[in-house]
Amino acid sequence: MSPTVLNRLDHLPRRNLTVLALTGIGTLAGGFHNTTSSKELIADVLGSEDPELMVQVRDRADELSKARHEGYGRALSLYDAVNRSQHATGGLRFLANVTSGLPLIKRLSALTPATDTLQAVDLGLKVAAEMLAFTQVNGLPGDSFGAFAAALADYGQQERVRMTALICFDALLPLGDQALERLDGLLGAAGSHDLREMPAYPLMAGLIPGHGDDAHMNFIRSSVGTWSGWAQGFVGQLGLTGQKAVQALEQTIGPWQGGFEQLAVFLDAFTDTYYHTGVQAVARRLVERAAAEI
């Protein structure tokens, strides 16, 4: 039996590198609050600390997250898959960076998929996972496309820190400040073999609409197309740049001497920001529903 959403929330770290990175990048987006207690979250949504009500909400939330068709668990498996993949590629690239100076294992660096194209595919998978997870958790809210777009925009505003981390760590740092403009071109150059190289892909393939790698690549491109329009507005609104992201991170994780790309690789290998904020986002939506249903 896999743990419920709220169990996972209760087991998130209170202080580690992930939290420090999020706290740092959060200063660009109005501050990061690290919610790691389901009780605190329930009391916040309910506006009451009545223990009996809180137990009812908790029980209902656990029941909802166990039901497979409700999608809350599925969203977390998507985040899990992406996170594992990020560690795998990040770790490999980090190793290559470290070992490229040593003659005997120099060849390892030739194995690393650190090209811009693969980075773009990685970001594409993350954005696609985000879209899929959104529909798993929230369904298709509203009766019109406009209402659905409003729901997405509202989600983006509510999850500002998550979106800032995604944009900074996976786009601006590794691909430069023009990342969002370049993204479509980079994905256009990528083939389905690039997709198959991503460790997250086999785990996600069953949840992406369409059959075959090419259909999945098309889905990823169209998700990224939708998302990058919104993300460009978001970047403009907060004035995000790679430089600013590094400065924000330096406040919490200390001075950084290397390049932007190395920082991105380091964060990929050693932090779980995508999973961490993902669990928090799903948990909040779940509690909002449970509170309304008790």
Next chain:
Amino acid sequence: MSRALRWGLGLLLVAGLLLGAFLFLPFRDWLPGGTVGDIAKREVVNGTAFNRLFPKPEMGEQLVFTQEKRGFSEARLKRGDEVLALLAISDTTTAPAARSKYAGSTAVIQGWPLVEQGPQASGLLVADRFQVKVIGQGSGLDAERRHELLGAFDLKGLAALKPALKAGSDRPARALPPGRQAPVNAPLPKAERSPKSAVLEPAA
């Protein structure tokens, strides 16, 4: 190898294959535990039917729909960037326990029982089935404003959903997983339709 051992190994292999098939092939959708409280999806009203019953926002406020699932629809009432309240309609078919708290209720709105849950949440049970809820967020809403919002829902339309659902329960039994559903047509209350057609019919 003895005959018994061969039979034993054979049976073990078959059992292992069967178990594997159950765990790894997409049989899981038919196993219990897929839906909330193991209640079939077709017995639960789709959230799409609730959307049009939400109150219209006042000047300067917006209503943003945030979740829509089987038996549930939720929206946020916002003013600018501030979230004032969560508004939700749910079908209590999957949560029968939620109905019991209305038994001792004396307060009513438009004839339906009203219950307060803590200082920020008010609930209304319509037609003994649909729960309408307003939960104040952030700085909160006072009880009077919450009751006003509850009354602004289309409660008549909501109460009328029930008979329409029974008649419409011949909808396809298997629905796609949430997120892949095509928007389902809201079941129109039959009760409203019949008087109209009676008026339109030429007098005999």
